[in-house]
Amino acid sequence: MPPRLLPHDAVLRAAQPGDEQGLLDSIRHLAAYEREPDAVENTVEMITDRFFGAAPKVFAHVVERQGRIVGIAVWFLTYSTWTGTHGIWLEDLFVEESERGRGYGKALIAALAHECRARGYSRLEWTVLDWNAPSIAFYRGLGAIPMEEWTTQRLTGEALAALASE
Template sequence: MIFRTFDDGAVLRAAAPGDEPGILDAIQALAVYEREPDAVANTVDALRASLFGAEPRVFAHVVERDGAIVGIAIWFLTYSTWTGRHGIWLEDLFVDDAQRGRGYGKALIASLAALAAERGYSRLEWTVLDWNAPSIAFYRAIGAEPMAEWTTQRMTGDALARLARA
């Protein structure tokens, strides 16, 4: 499904089987940008299963230019008990450094906003690192607001295993 064609020939579309290597490359580039170059354990096979398996729970929109994936938005559904409606959680948004300034990032987020509006979802949410001033400025420019008084919590590794055994 094509959401938009850009003047430079790039296409914003739903991810399709075969996109996994390009998506993984973007995830790895994002990890480098976020100062965690060795943190990605994901694989092409795991992406394939998550995005295109029997019951996908993760979705992606991509920007493809000249046969290469140059931007990604990876997302999944959330649910608000307060509104009684689903929302979209944007897990990763990334545009290759050399492709920035062409409107791809804004178009990727806009495609998710349009999907949320079309489906009656109540929210589009994501996190951003405190030090990532360029992304924060971009998000403010498109109308996003920080969630005051909320702090993301996470449990992994040994702590997760201990609690599971409790």
């Protein structure tokens, strides 16, 4: 995806080497917004490896303004056994509070929608916290629909280790 100019002299582009600290800073700000400020274990070195290493498995688009990353969309591929096509899972979308209302969040999601269409992917999906009313309203405004019959399940920590050892 070529860089795209946005309002207020911002640029939307694919993440590139050198963006690691900006990505990590945005991830930390998102964790604080989601009331989990101490949950981030990620590091610049991990981001370098996962996003830009020999076999990247995670990707990002960023909004850069005045030499700083002010918005991120972190994503990876999914696969639908029913359609036989990939999709994009939006893991994290974050725009700094001072930069909100300028269309950056919508531009980031639109960039992922463009990736889906250009690559023949069948869907773009993500989760949102139940209490995050502003984000829910934003997503509904884009035309996103809740998957109310589906509930995300997760294994972590001791439960993951116990199952893995069986």
